Amino acid sequence: MTHTNVALPPPRLPVVPIDYGEPFPIVFSQQQQSSHLDLVADIRFRMFFLRYARVGAEWSTAGTPRTDGFHHLHLVCGGGAEVKWNHSHLILRPDRAYWFPAHVPVHALCRDSYEHYWLVFRCEWPVGVDLFWQWRTPLCLGCWNPKEYVGKWKHRPLSLRECWRVQGLLQQLFTHSFDAFEAVIQRQHNLQVKFPQVLELVDKRPDASLRVRDLARAQAMTPNVFARSFREHFGISPKEYLNRRLNQEACQMLLTTDLPLKQIARRLHFADKFYFSRFFKRRNHVPPAGYRRRIRHGSRERRQSAA
Numbered sequence: 407m408t409h410t411n412v413a414l415p416p417p418r419l420p421v422v423p424i425d426y427g428e429p430f431p432i433v434f435s436q437q438q439q440s441s442h443l444d445l446v447a448d449i450r451f452r453m454f455f456l457r458y459a460r461v462g463a464e465w466s467t468a469g470t471p472r473t474d475g476f477h478h479l480h481l482v483c484g485g486g487a488e489v490k491w492n493h494s495h496l497i498l499r500p501d502r503a504y505w506f507p508a509h510v511p512v513h514a515l516c517r518d519s520y521e522h523y524w525l526v527f528r529c530e531w532p533v534g535v536d537l538f539w540q541w542r543t544p545l546c547l548g549c550w551n552p553k554e555y556v557g558k559w560k561h562r563p564l565s566l567r568e569c570w571r572v573q574g575l576l577q578q579l580f581t582h583s584f585d586a587f588e589a590v591i592q593r594q595h596n597l598q599v600k601f602p603q604v605l606e607l608v609d610k611r612p613d614a615s616l617r618v619r620d621l622a623r624a625q626a627m628t629p630n631v632f633a634r635s636f637r638e639h640f641g642i643s644p645k646e647y648l649n650r651r652l653n654q655e656a657c658q659m660l661l662t663t664d665l666p667l668k669q670i671a672r673r674l675h676f677a678d679k680f681y682f683s684r685f686f687k688r689r690n691h692v693p694p695a696g697y698r699r700r701i702r703h704g705s706r707e708r709r710q711s712a713a
Contacts, residue, residue: 445591450533451576453569454526454661456559460485461520471511474690474697475654476526476661477538478506479576483552484521489514489544496544498522503547503579509650510542511691523559526661526701527576528654534609537594539650540641541586547579600639601625608648612655614685615675618644653689656682660698667694 436443454476459465465487480498487498489506490513498504498520506512508528531537555575558568580587598605603624608616621644622632636644652674659670671682686694 445531445595448531448533449537449591450530451573452528452530453573453576454528454658456526456572457524458559459520459522459524461516462518463516465514465516465520467512467514469513470691471513472691473509473511474701475508475650475657477508477528477536479525479527479547479579480504480506481523481525481550481552481555482521483523483556485516485519487514487516487520491544492542494543496546501549501552503550504544505547505579505584506544507538507541508536508654509539509689510544512544523556525572525576529580531591531594532598535594535605536654537590540593541590545584548583550575550579597639601636604636608651612651613673613675614652614682616648616652618648621648649685649689653686656686656694657690657697660694661701670694 432438434443471491481503482498482500484500486500489496489498489504491510496504500521529537555571558564558571564572604621607621607624618633619629621636622629625632625635627635633644636647640647642650656670656674659665659673663670665673667682668679671677671679674682676682676685683693686697690697692700
């Protein structure tokens, strides 16, 4: 007698509807927060270079402050240093990230050794306008883990993925530790609403030919009334704002191009390269040629040329 194994169908279980109670809450949606989502999409962290540096006492500024038109992020790996500004100071410690805002002169002191990665960047909103131009205080942005990144940074050039990770680290540090982030964005938004023609004109013509009277004309105001209104809302004079924007453009051209100083001066509508050099040294405490060497090639300008 032959026995045949027959697979029996599984027993049918009663279908019981699952009661989830209230519907799942929506954290955000385009319909609910379109203005926030559009604004976040327009914020742009623009990175210019990342450099490794291990320095000693020669890194100290010796009385001459250090500043330029870029933001700097120091990702500290080892050793330590100190920076001072406006009667305040920061101790730079390993495994921490420190932000040095643009146009803020700082005095640096290193007694032994200081090992760090140095990221030069801008945060733009809208495109071309430095979102953090009003911020005047260096900050510790919290911890970072060198072991998660440094190994990959030794393989150059960095892959697209690693560049994206660096940008992600930059965004993470700011969103986690910069408590004033939303307030800064809101203030910049209010300025965009109040002075749209002015900010657009400065973005299109960041050169030495632009005058305060041109900004007043764009805002349909007399120069005196415009200057008072501008200072009331921006906290600085329109002339100072123009100089900061011009200095930012000069720093970027020195960093990202090989143009000789004479051509940079011409493109920025300075009378000549000597006037451009005087303007640049007054803003950054170092001649443009010395700045280019220090930033692009890591060499330190001579003290007498920075004096």
